[in-house]
Amino acid sequence: MTILRRFAVYRVWRITLVAGPAIVSYRWLTLRERLGRPASPETWERVHDRTARRLHDLGIELAGFFVKLCQIVGARADVFAAPFIRRLSRFHDAVPARPFAAVRHWIEHELGRPLHDVFARVNETALAAASLAQVHRAVLRDGTPVAVKVQYPEVARLARVDLWSLRIAARLAGGMLRSFDLRSVFDEIAEFVALELDFEREARSTERIRAALADDPTVRVPRVHAEHTTGKLLVLEFLDGIKVVDLKALAAAGHDLGLVTQRIGRVYARMIFEHGFFQGDPHPGNLLVLPGTVIGLLDFGLAKELPPGFGAAVADMLTRGLAGDVPGAVAAARHAGFEVRDDQST
Numbered sequence: 001m002t003i004l005r006r007f008a009v010y011r012v013w014r015i016t017l018v019a020g021p022a023i024v025s026y027r028w029l030t031l032r033e034r035l036g037r038p039a040s041p042e043t044w045e046r047v048h049d050r051t052a053r054r055l056h057d058l059g060i061e062l063a064g065f066f067v068k069l070c071q072i073v074g075a076r077a078d079v080f081a082a083p084f085i086r087r088l089s090r091f092h093d094a095v096p097a098r099p100f101a102a103v104r105h106w107i108e109h110e111l112g113r114p115l116h117d118v119f120a121r122v123n124e125t126a127l128a129a130a131s132l133a134q135v136h137r138a139v140l141r142d143g144t145p146v147a148v149k150v151q152y153p154e155v156a157r158l159a160r161v162d163l164w165s166l167r168i169a170a171r172l173a174g175g176m177l178r179s180f181d182l183r184s185v186f187d188e189i190a191e192f193v194a195l196e197l198d199f200e201r202e203a204r205s206t207e208r209i210r211a212a213l214a215d216d217p218t219v220r221v222p223r224v225h226a227e228h229t230t231g232k233l234l235v236l237e238f239l240d241g242i243k244v245v246d247l248k249a250l251a252a253a254g255h256d257l258g259l260v261t262q263r264i265g266r267v268y269a270r271m272i273f274e275h276g277f278f279q280g281d282p283h284p285g286n287l288l289v290l291p292g293t294v295i296g297l298l299d300f301g302l303a304k305e306l307p308p309g310f311g312a313a314v315a316d317m318l319t320r321g322l323a324g325d326v327p328g329a330v331a332a333a334r335h336a337g338f339e340v341r342d343d344q345s346t
Contacts, residue, residue, distance in 0.1 A: 008161040011062055015162070018058050019169040022051045049083035056087050060096075064155045065162040067131030068189055068196075079185065097126035097134050098152065106150050110233035117141075118228055122148065128285060131155075132196050137238060144237075146225060151199060151232040159193050196301035199234045205277075205303035206236070212275045219267050220296045239296040241288030255293050263295050273311035280304040310336050 025047045029039050059070040073080055074088030104122075108115055115122060122138040129135075133151045140146055166186050195201065203224045210221035222237035229235055242249045244264070250257060264287065271278035279286070280302035288296035313336035320328035333340050 008158070011158060011161055012165050014058060014062060015165040015169070018051075018054045019166075019172075022047075022054070023169065023172055025051070044081075045083065048081040049087070052084040052087040055084075059088075062158075062162070063096075064131060064152065065159040065189070065193060068193055069162075069166070071131070072185065072189055072192070076185070097129035100124040100126075100136075103134065103136065103150055106153055107148065107233060109153075110150070110230045111228065119148075132193065138235075140225070144225075145240075147222070147236045147238045149199070149234040149236065151197065153232070156197050159190075159197075163190050163193075192302060198231065198301075199229065200231050202299075202301045202303075203229050203234060205300040208277060209271065209275075209279065209297070209300060209303065212277070213267065213270065216267070216270070218263050218294055220290055220294050222296075222298065239288055239290060239298065241290040241294075241296045243284050244287040244289055245284040250289055253289075253291075255289055259293050260289055260295070263293065267295055267297070272306065273315060276306040276308070276311055278304055278306070307337055313337075 029044060029047060032039050055066075055070060055073070059066040070088045073084050074090070075085075077085050103126075104115055107122075111118055118141065120139045120141050120143065123136055125136075127135045127137050127147065132155045133149050135147050135149045138146050138148045163186065170186060203226065206221060206224050210223065213219045213221060220239060222239055225235040225237075242253060242255075244250075244260065247257065250260065268278060268282070279297050279300055281299055286297070286299040288298065290296050313332050317329050317332035317336060320326075320332055330340050
């Protein structure tokens with residue numbers, strides 16, 4: 001199965017086996033509504049749950065792009081029904097790591113030399129496995145602890161196949177689900193995947209935010225080891241901390257949860273309002289609490305550049321809104337780039 005999923009024809013066939021029945025089921029439910037014989041909420045719930053379960057299984061099997069799809073769908077409670085959120089919201093915990101023998105080969109290919117020429121030791125058990133890459137703890141020859149993030153070599157090619165298949169499915173589905181904006185979701189995923197596949201951009205983003213926050217002792221951004229970094233390999237300073245959602249471990253280590261929250265809010269406010277460039281993927285695995293309640297920021301593949309003046313305009317919008325100055329708040333919102341219709345401005 002692992003080998004089969006790397007073939008485009010097999011992936012298209014598996015996507016069709018999931019998308020086809022889902023389209024038929026939802027078209028039938030929509031037709032019943034038009035005929036004046038709507039299905040019960042329980043029937044809708046069963047169809048949602050069956051589709052979500054099959055999407056989950058497809059993500060586990062095909063990996064790559066589909067892991068990202070499941071993660072995004074699971075986070076969009078504003079778009080998708082409860083069964084999708086229930087089954088897919090924690091999907092990042094279900095991604096299996098690849099065997100180290102393959103990982104070793106990929107790392108050596110990117111380095112252009114044997115592993116032991118660069119690393120004194122590489123832990124064969126992955127620290128984390130994600131949709132497009134996995135991370136291993138290692139030690140450089142000079143004794144420096146690092147995290148080694150290596151991209152799966154086939155993901156860029158297969159992502160194009162998956163996206164093409166999903167866009168065909170969205171076209172066939174048409175507008176049958178008014179609350180499911182499928183095409184915008186797929187476009188969002190395509191944008192995310194393109195950013196995350198560019199490790200050189202991620203390295204530049206990491207160094208940019210590290211430099212911007214260098215004056216703040218309550219924040220830590222890992223240093224990039226540029227001499228070992230390529231378009232598909234990223235070698236970073238290793239940060240040893242506690243995941244921000246592990247409340248028991250944080251309490252046991254003596255961290256004040258209120259201070260943790262305050263410092264995370266402050267660092268994001270600085271990135272957004274002061275620097276206009278921020279870490280755009282703040283899920284639990286990317287936020288650590290280090291000794292001294294220092295916040296560790298990881299993974300800048302989705303770092304985002306805000307338009308010039310965005311932070312100041314948003315601050316102005318909030319200030320005017322809290323003061324009851326509706327016209328001023330609307331003007332500031334439009335200046336920030338938000339679309340506000342005339343009928344929403346009163």
